Amino acid sequence: MFPPIVTGRRAVGAVVLTALLAGCQSPGADTGTPDATATATAPATVPPAPSPSSASPSPFTAANTVAVCQAVDRLIIATSKEIAADSAKATERELTAEQIAEELRADLAELADQVRAEAGRAEDPRIEALVADTADRIDAGSRAKRPTTWMADTYTRIPTTLMRDCRP
Template sequence: MHRSSATALTFAVLAVLASGCSDSGDDTDAAPATPTSAADAPTGQATPDTVTTTTPTAGTPTAGTAANTAQVCRAVDQLIIDGSRQITADSAAATREELTPEQLNGKLKGRLSGLADDLRAQARKARDARIKKLVDETATKIEAGAAAKSPAGWMGTDFVEIPARLTRDCHV
C-alpha cells in the first residue's frame, strides 16, 4: 500500500469525524405538562376540558413522527461516525500491513456497502417522507462510493460532504 494513499484517506475520514454529524438538538421526547384543572392553569390558559383539538396540517409533524425523526437522525449520525472510525482503523492497519491499493479498496468497498445497508434499514424506519428520502439518498451515494473504481479517492471527495448534509437536513 502506498503510505501517501492511506495517509490521505485517513485525513479525509478524520475530517469527516471532525465535522461530525449533529443531533437535531431536540432531545425532549416528552410532551409538555398540561394543567389538569382550572385551578392548575394560569389565568386565561385553557384546561383539558376547554382545549380544542386540531388535526396537524400537512407538513406539521406529529409528536410521534418528530420523535421518530430524532431517533432515526441520531442513529444515522452514529452509523456515519462508527463507519468513519472503522474506515480510519482499516486505513491505519493497511499502512502497517503495507496493503496494496487494491486490497485497501476491497476493504473500503465492504465497509461502504455495509454502511449503505445499515442506512437503508434506518430509512425504512423513518415515518417522515423527507427524512426517508434523505437517508435513502445518502445510502445511494455511499453505494456509489463502494462501486467506484477507487473508493479511497471517493472518500476524499464525496464522502466528506455527507456529514454536513445530514447535519443541515436531518432533523424535525
C-alpha cells in the same frame, strides 16, 4: 518508507475522520457528542423543510426523525473510525492498493446497507427519502473505481448535508 497508496490512504482516512467528526458535532460542542439532527446529504428531489411560520403540525413524530438522524450519524462516525483504523493497519499488513480498495468498498457497502435500514424506520417520507438517498450515495462509493478519491470528494460532504436537512 511505505508505498504511496498506503500513506495516501492513511492521510485520506485521517482527513475524512476529522472532517466527519467536525461536521457531525453540535456548534460549540467539544465533547465529540453528535448533534441530534446530524445525518446525510439531501437529494435535489427532496423538498426543503417548511418554514416555521408556514409549517402545519406534522403527522410524523419529531422523536422518530431525531432518532433516525442520530442513528445515521452514529453509523457514519463509527464507519469513519473503522476506516481510519483500517488505514493504519494496512501499513502494518503491507496490503496492495487493490486490497486496500476492496476493504474500503466492503466498509462502504456495509454502511450503505445499515443507512438504508435506518431509512426504512423513518416515519416522515421526506426523511426516509433523504436517508435513502444518503445510502445510495454511499453505495456509489462502494462501487467506485477509486474509493479513496470518492471518500475525499463525496463522503466528507455527507454529514454537513445531513446536519442541515435531517431534522423534524
